[in-house]
Amino acid sequence: MLTLRAMRGLQRVPATFLPTLAMPIFQAVAFAGTYFAITKIPNFPTDRSINWFISLSGCMGGAFSGLGLGFAAIRDIENGFMDRLRMAPTPRAALLLGPLLSALARTFIVLSTVLVVGYFFGARPTQGLAGIAMFYLAGFGLAIVATGWGLGIAYRFRDMRGAALMQLTLFLVMFTSSAQAPMSMMQGWLLQVARVNPMTNILRLSRQGFLNPPVGGVSWENTWGGLLAIAVLGSLTICFAYRGLRKLER
Amino acid sequence: MTQPPIQGAPIVVHSLVRHFGSGDNLVAAVDGVDLVVEQGEIFGFLGPNGAGKSTIVRMLTTLLKPTTGHALVAGYDIVKQADLVRRSIGVALQDSAIDPLMTGTELLELQAVLYGIPRAKMHARASTLLERVGLTAAANRRVITYSGGMRRRLDLALSLIHEPTVLFLDEPTTGLDPMSRLALWEEVRRLNREGTTVFLTTQYLEEADQLADRVAIIDHGRIVRQGVPKELKAKVGAPTLVINVSAPQQDLAKSVLARFGEMRPTDEGSLAVGLIAGATGVAEVVRALDEAQIDLHHLELNEPSLDDVFAEATGHRLEGATPTAEQTVK
Numbered sequence: 279m280l281t282l283r284a285m286r287g288l289q290r291v292p293a294t295f296l297p298t299l300a301m302p303i304f305q306a307v308a309f310a311g312t313y314f315a316i317t318k319i320p321n322f323p324t325d326r327s328i329n330w331f332i333s334l335s336g337c338m339g340g341a342f343s344g345l346g347l348g349f350a351a352i353r354d355i356e357n358g359f360m361d362r363l364r365m366a367p368t369p370r371a372a373l374l375l376g377p378l379l380s381a382l383a384r385t386f387i388v389l390s391t392v393l394v395v396g397y398f399f400g401a402r403p404t405q406g407l408a409g410i411a412m413f414y415l416a417g418f419g420l421a422i423v424a425t426g427w428g429l430g431i432a433y434r435f436r437d438m439r440g441a442a443l444m445q446l447t448l449f450l451v452m453f454t455s456s457a458q459a460p461m462s463m464m465q466g467w468l469l470q471v472a473r474v475n476p477m478t479n480i481l482r483l484s485r486q487g488f489l490n491p492p493v494g495g496v497s498w499e500n501t502w503g504g505l506l507a508i509a510v511l512g513s514l515t516i517c518f519a520y521r522g523l524r525k526l527e528r
Numbered sequence: 529m530t531q532p533p534i535q536g537a538p539i540v541v542h543s544l545v546r547h548f549g550s551g552d553n554l555v556a557a558v559d560g561v562d563l564v565v566e567q568g569e570i571f572g573f574l575g576p577n578g579a580g581k582s583t584i585v586r587m588l589t590t591l592l593k594p595t596t597g598h599a600l601v602a603g604y605d606i607v608k609q610a611d612l613v614r615r616s617i618g619v620a621l622q623d624s625a626i627d628p629l630m631t632g633t634e635l636l637e638l639q640a641v642l643y644g645i646p647r648a649k650m651h652a653r654a655s656t657l658l659e660r661v662g663l664t665a666a667a668n669r670r671v672i673t674y675s676g677g678m679r680r681r682l683d684l685a686l687s688l689i690h691e692p693t694v695l696f697l698d699e700p701t702t703g704l705d706p707m708s709r710l711a712l713w714e715e716v717r718r719l720n721r722e723g724t725t726v727f728l729t730t731q732y733l734e735e736a737d738q739l740a741d742r743v744a745i746i747d748h749g750r751i752v753r754q755g756v757p758k759e760l761k762a763k764v765g766a767p768t769l770v771i772n773v774s775a776p777q778q779d780l781a782k783s784v785l786a787r788f789g790e791m792r793p794t795d796e797g798s799l800a801v802g803l804i805a806g807a808t809g810v811a812e813v814v815r816a817l818d819e820a821q822i823d824l825h826h827l828e829l830n831e832p833s834l835d836d837v838f839a840e841a842t843g844h845r846l847e848g849a850t851p852t853a854e855q856t857v858k
Contacts, residue, residue, distance in 0.1 A: 361591055366642035
């Protein structure tokens with residue numbers, strides 16, 4: 279029912295969802311166009327620049343969908359609706375599950391739209407349905423992580439100050455990974471950060487279906503790191519959100 | 529297995545304390561409150577803004593944990609059995625906690641799901657409640673289009689979806705026009721007649737006087753008086769004589785009035801005295817003021833009110849005790 283409520287909110291005020299949908303599409307098309315020459319690098323794993331950037335857009339879409347639920351939680355706190363939810367004899371976990379399912383539904387819409395628009399602009403999966411499944415898996419994973427992070431911040435800040443922090447951390451994590459260029463092209467501190475940044479593994483998970491082997495191609499080697507990153511970050515951020523929800527009582 | 533509630537009064541509060549902040553910024557919003565609300569009672573909780581009324585309601589409704597002390601609501605401990613408390617109570621908070629993008633029906637159905645009401649009963653219950661609060665015609669409109677009074681009535685309907693035995697109303701009529709206020713009072717009385725125990729916070733004296741079987745007066749986090757309104761007013765004793773004189777004559781007028789009883793706190797520019805002789809003493813006061821050549825601008829004699837009880841207990845009047853035009857949203 280809470281998921282349904284969130285989806286109704288999208289339908290009634292589509293403007294709140296528009297940036298989540300438009301930004302990843304714009305990013306995929308703009309980056310692919312601006313950096314089209316990236317494919318000229320020797321041994322670059324695809325000859326289509328949009329095949330490289332579409333995964334970044336998918337991950338960004340999943341993350342924005344999750345953060346959107348953080349923004350919605352801030353609105354609920356500010357207009358008092360969160361109090362109504364907290365006064366209900368519902369398990370506290372259900373108050374997190376509703377937004378989480380809603381984030382996954384939003385992510386599905388964003389990823390599907392990115393795929394369709396990406397195809398129109400020349401993106402071609404190289405690994406069939408298995409590759410597309412990995413693209414969705416990474417997007418859904420990031421949606422879970424971002425929902426936990428967004429809700430946790432919302433429950434602690436309780437006003438729109440939290441929104442800026444949510445977005446800032448997302449961009450920092452996203453762009454200090456292999457988001458824009460392969461690791462082989464990076465140097466200095468950025469390379470060191472990208473190596474340990476879990477986002478690099480999630481992007482690798484997402485990109486398997488759009489890049490050529492040996493870098494691309496659906497394999498356990500390209501999958502496990504991303505799954506582990508999602509599992510660890512997802513667990514941590516959901517715990518962060520749960521503790522934040524409890525903090526509202528203190 | 530569900531634990532049985534402790535039998536007794538629906539609300540029992542013992543030494544409840546709530547602090548906010550820490551160190552030098554520590555504020556005791558609630559500072560050792562004890563009270564008992566009996567079954568089937570409308571209990572009025574009266575106090576100025578910032579006195580601690582809403583903090584107590586938030587603790588009793590499990591939204592906030594007490595710093596120390598304990599309380600039972602509907603026989604359950606508010607901290608250890610919060611979930612059971614939530615099942616037993618209905619709450620309409622000070623700011624209508626309503627999602628403006630949803631319709632009245634959708635909100636009631638969401639509330640029903642949150643309280644585990646079966647879907648088969650959900651629609652009928654929602655329709656009944658909407659009818660009861662006079663919102664059937666607006667049921668499928670988004671709440672953003674509702675007036676302040678309609679939102680309050682919807683909020684009340686939401687708090688009743690699971691037929692609670694104890695109902696908390698936190699300043700339910702603040703900002704309402706007189707007609708909406710009267711309609712809400714009538715609904716509260718009806719609920720009470722049907723057996724619901726009502727805990728009502730208000731800053732309006734008239735509201736407490738009209739609705740409450742018993743009242744507690746809170747100031748700076750402490751209960752300063754508690755009892756039946758009529759008895760509390762009777763304890764104040766003498767009626768209050770209020771006069772207005774020009775500023776230069778205030779001190780002289782004060783010395784004259786002091787001969788007829790104890791001076792009482794009042795608004796700036798006025799003087800008030802508890803007139804020991806009652807109404808029969810007014811003529812004598814007027815004569816004394818005249819003899820002292822004091823130019824009397826205005827005079828009124830008021831029977832003891834809850835405001836007098838408040839003033840007698842705290843040394844100051846209850847600001848905003850009656851709704852002003854600015855506070856009333858038409």
